[in-house]
Amino acid sequence: MRAIPVEDIRSDEGQQPGAIELRRLDGEVKGIAFRCPCGCGYESWLPIKPDERGWQWNGNAETPTLTPSILQSGLPCKWHGYLTAGEFVSC
Numbered sequence: 001m002r003a004i005p006v007e008d009i010r011s012d013e014g015q016q017p018g019a020i021e022l023r024r025l026d027g028e029v030k031g032i033a034f035r036c037p038c039g040c041g042y043e044s045w046l047p048i049k050p051d052e053r054g055w056q057w058n059g060n061a062e063t064p065t066l067t068p069s070i071l072q073s074g075l076p077c078k079w080h081g082y083l084t085a086g087e088f089v090s091c
C-alpha cells in the first residue's frame with residue numbers, strides 16, 4: 001500500500017489507511033505519525049532518532065523509508081510490516 005503524505009494526520013485526508021504526517025521541530029523531522037495501513041483506523045507515532053531508540057529515516061518526505069520494521073504491538077491488529085520507499089508492506 002502506498003503511503004500518503006498529508007499535512008495533518010487528524011484531518012479528513014489523514015483518516016485514510018496509510019496516511020503519514022512528518023512532524024518537524026526547528027525544521028528537523030522528529031517523527032512520523034501514520035494511520036495504520038491495515039484499516040483498523042488507529043493512529044501511531046514513530047520517533048525518528050539517530051540512535052537505536054528510534055527509527056532511522058532516509059530523509060525523503062515523499063517516498064520515506066524507515067528502519068527497522070514497524071510492529072503495532074500496542075494495537076489490537078498487531079500489524080507488522082515495513083515502510084520502504086513510500087510503500088507499506090506487511091510482513
Ligand SMILES: [Zn+2]
Pocket residue numbers: 036037038039040041042072075077078079
Ligand atoms: Zn491496524
